Amino acid sequence: MKVLVVGKGGREHALAWKLAQSPLVKQVFVAPGNAGTEKVGKNVPISPTDVENLVRFAEEEKVDLTVVGPEDPLARGIVDAFRKRGLRIFGPTKRAAMLEASKVFAKNFMAKYGIPTARYGTFEDPEEAKAFAKSLGPKVVVKADGLAAGKGAFVCQSPEEALRVIDDLMVKGVLGEAGRRVVVEEYLEGEEASYMVMVDGTKFVPLPTSQDHKRLLEGDRGPNTGGMGAYSPTPVIDEETERRIKEEIIEPTLRGLAEEGIPYSGFLYAGLMLTKEGPKVLEFNVRLGDPEAQPILTRVESDLFEHLMDVLEGGIDRVRLKVSPRWALGVVIASKGYPHKPETGKVIEGLEEAERLPDVVVFHAGTKREGDKVVTAGGRVLTVVGLGDTLREAKERAYEGVSKIRFEGMYYRRDIGDKAFKYLK
Numbered sequence: 001m002k003v004l005v006v007g008k009g010g011r012e013h014a015l016a017w018k019l020a021q022s023p024l025v026k027q028v029f030v031a032p033g034n035a036g037t038e039k040v041g042k043n044v045p046i047s048p049t050d051v052e053n054l055v056r057f058a059e060e061e062k063v064d065l066t067v068v069g070p071e072d073p074l075a076r077g078i079v080d081a082f083r084k085r086g087l088r089i090f091g092p093t094k095r096a097a098m099l100e101a102s103k104v105f106a107k108n109f110m111a112k113y114g115i116p117t118a119r120y121g122t123f124e125d126p127e128e129a130k131a132f133a134k135s136l137g138p139k140v141v142v143k144a145d146g147l148a149a150g151k152g153a154f155v156c157q158s159p160e161e162a163l164r165v166i167d168d169l170m171v172k173g174v175l176g177e178a179g180r181r182v183v184v185e186e187y188l189e190g191e192e193a194s195y196m197v198m199v200d201g202t203k204f205v206p207l208p209t210s211q212d213h214k215r216l217l218e219g220d221r222g223p224n225t226g227g228m229g230a231y232s233p234t235p236v237i238d239e240e241t242e243r244r245i246k247e248e249i250i251e252p253t254l255r256g257l258a259e260e261g262i263p264y265s266g267f268l269y270a271g272l273m274l275t276k277e278g279p280k281v282l283e284f285n286v287r288l289g290d291p292e293a294q295p296i297l298t299r300v301e302s303d304l305f306e307h308l309m310d311v312l313e314g315g316i317d318r319v320r321l322k323v324s325p326r327w328a329l330g331v332v333i334a335s336k337g338y339p340h341k342p343e344t345g346k347v348i349e350g351l352e353e354a355e356r357l358p359d360v361v362v363f364h365a366g367t368k369r370e371g372d373k374v375v376t377a378g379g380r381v382l383t384v385v386g387l388g389d390t391l392r393e394a395k396e397r398a399y400e401g402v403s404k405i406r407f408e409g410m411y412y413r414r415d416i417g418d419k420a421f422k423y424l425k
């Protein structure tokens, strides 16, 4: 069987790495991939948003299964385009991808179906947005409606800051069209966690739990990023919390979408705040998380290719996901200047040394090959995953891997996973 993975990040390297392990898979293509994916498959120089050429490629190569990593192609309707040509693809349709592509849609949907989330208002008029922000109290969150590559949510510490953000988005238009409509919502206190499932309509298979580290600096300070590290499983989601997430969030979401005539298919990711009143949705993503996918997929022992085929062929009830009881922890190594203005083109050393370590897997993101060298090519460059029988051991393995790697200006957080220790004996 031939598989095409769409994307070029650490999540896509992990997907390609895992799918290539299936005895049923003969060839993995990655479009466009990075210097890591070319070791598990063949890179194809097509942009993830060039849907037309991806369709053509899949037809010409007779690709049996396409798996989409990032949200952009999904929001542009890659799944609809593939299905129209009878090509098998794992992911939600354009309409279902609205759950991530429009925060206004997502919030109104959650309100309609009683899915717990922060109190909110949606606005097209800046003065109304400001009045509502003032009424919510000192801390509020302002979110651009559209896709903004993780840069669209602003946690504001004061009413003045909220008013400034609303002006920036709605009047100055700093995020373009994405910020012309906004969601203003109440600030939620609690621990954040990520919960992902594989979906066919109203049926789903949970993936292992995880926790991301979204802020750039240690101690969860600094600007939001795409994610600086993640580990799996997370003790902040205990059995009872997981039951509530399924019953109060995942099930009503899938039922609601089906009722709206938008049956869901693919990976669904609920970004959660675990509050005193219970789990609440911060955001939905219509794909796997990055970097959460890296530790999660490292723990999956059964055949992901077989599972995705089963889900797509109406056989989700057959899926028996086998997950290692071990812990996995992934540390993101980023370029100097990330997330605003990352430097690129720096030679990376020590990759092979890191890869040779037992219980260490190195996933590439912003990397490319130049002759016999690998150089940096983006903000997030690598995710180094360590596996261990305890979280501490997984952390030690991951950071030992990180210690072998060098490039000019490399930056990583040293405290990935530390939030979990207080929940563990």
Ligand code: AMP
Residues within 6 Å of the ligand: 118, 141, 143, 150, 152, 153, 154, 155, 185, 186, 187, 188, 189, 192, 214, 224, 271, 273, 282, 283
């Ligand atoms: P989002 O893009 O909606 O996931 O928001 C990005 C980040 O902002 C989240 O991961 C949280 O850390 C933070 N955030 C978003 N909404 C809220 C909220 N209502 N209360 C507290 N923090 C939030």
Ligand code: GLY
Residues within 6 Å of the ligand: 212, 226, 227, 285, 288, 289, 290, 291, 292
């Ligand atoms: N790590 C968060 C995300 O993928 O959106």
